[in-house]
Amino acid sequence: MSSAGGPPSSGAGGGGAVPTSNNNPNPTSNGGGSMSPLARSAYTMNSMGLTVGGMSSVSPQAAATFGSSVLDSAAAVASMSGSMGAAAAMNSMGGNCMTPSSMSYASMGSPLGNMGGCMAMSAASMSAAGLGGGYGSMPPGTRDMEPGSPNSMGRRGGVDKPTTYRRSYTHAKPPYSYISLITMAIQNNPTRMLTLSEIYQFIMDLFPFYRQNQQRWQNSIRHSLSFNDCFVKIPRTPDKPGKGSFWTLHPDSGNMFENGCYLRRQKRFKDEKKEAIRQLHKSPSHSSLDATSPGKKDHEDSHHMHHHHHTSRLEHHQHHKDSAGGGVALAGVNVLSAAHSKDAEALAMLHANAELCLGQQPQHVPTHHHQHHHQLQQEELSAMMANRCHPSLISDYHSSMHPLKQEPSGYTPSSHPFSINRLLPTESKADIKMYDMSQYAGYNALSPLTNSHAALGQDSYYQSLGYHAPAGTTSL
DNA sequence: GGCTGTTTATCGGGCG
């Protein structure tokens, strides 16, 4: 690319956390009406004033309220944003993910950003702070200005006075990476599998920002799905005709956002097997496997040629942490080995899974189990999924990341303020609607997922598994 | 043809 992607004017080119959406080419190709009154109200809710105050003391009950469907997502989102601060602070994990950028988001629009310090509060309040502060300040109609437009909000470079960027970012880009968003979407679905279009829908339902420039971000979503090993494509079964495959999370992807940072993972999840394949493809010397190779898979390297050793580095990273950790679970690995012991464990792991994905503390990854267990690969996953069962459910990887496991530091995933466990119920919250959460965060109250999964509460999911509620395991 | 997926290429930013 000569000219490297062209003039920045179009916002082309990468970068960064603050993308910029120029004009909205196709504002609502899909959205028709997706903007429910609820959504509006949500938007209207301004910066946290609302919530923070009111919810500061979110009772368990309240928490429970957020447990379902969209709410979950909202909660998840909220928690994500909240965790940006909370997680970092609470767990001293070293995860300072409070990068300037995230901070800026959090603080955007209001002093609340500083709440990071107060995160002692409940997740809900946090979320409110985070989301409300970040987005939600403006009524829907006012979205004239492009939220991340360079001009409007100059980047963190401090280009502009902090005062300028304030509110009005109704549709500011959410402080979540696409990977986070996808994870959120998948996790939010009871089946833990979503089609591409459902992922799109989830995102748009939750974040108005993404109702614009769909072409652009959807391309990115697709790229993320394909490019990141943490997402696994599950072919559609004949009995379920439709378009596109299902996407799920790799059972070993575990907690990609361990530090509560949803903009950037500390490490990119790598499926060792796939990685190995890539390596093979790229290194001519080993054509051991197939001569038929198309030779396209090296993309990882070609993509990041400069850091092809990253893998080792990453592992190194991980191991390091693990060892430090002490004890807990590994992120996965032996998957098939215990594939039979589902039940309670399954749920447990289910939790873990959610937990991990939504942001919890670092688990330990047993440094070297990979070689033996990484067997569960796509085919297997596919097979499992074909049965509508998420691999994670079957896999015993739960054993590795058991939710019950305590963090060495005393922190447990369950204890994580934004832990999904906390949000999960104790009872049926399936009926809860977004309006409930409208107070939750400015961002979510949107239309409930129209998708079926939305209708299903997570508890439903659990129930379907024969599990009632993560009661004991959770602090709830 | 449009959607879904994959792959390549770049750029920008964060972090050690």
Added chain:
DNA sequence: CGCCCGATAAACAGCC
């Protein structure tokens, strides 16, 4: 400063 991650663009292939 180099490595790595994420965002974005875009070419392409396959499928419905």
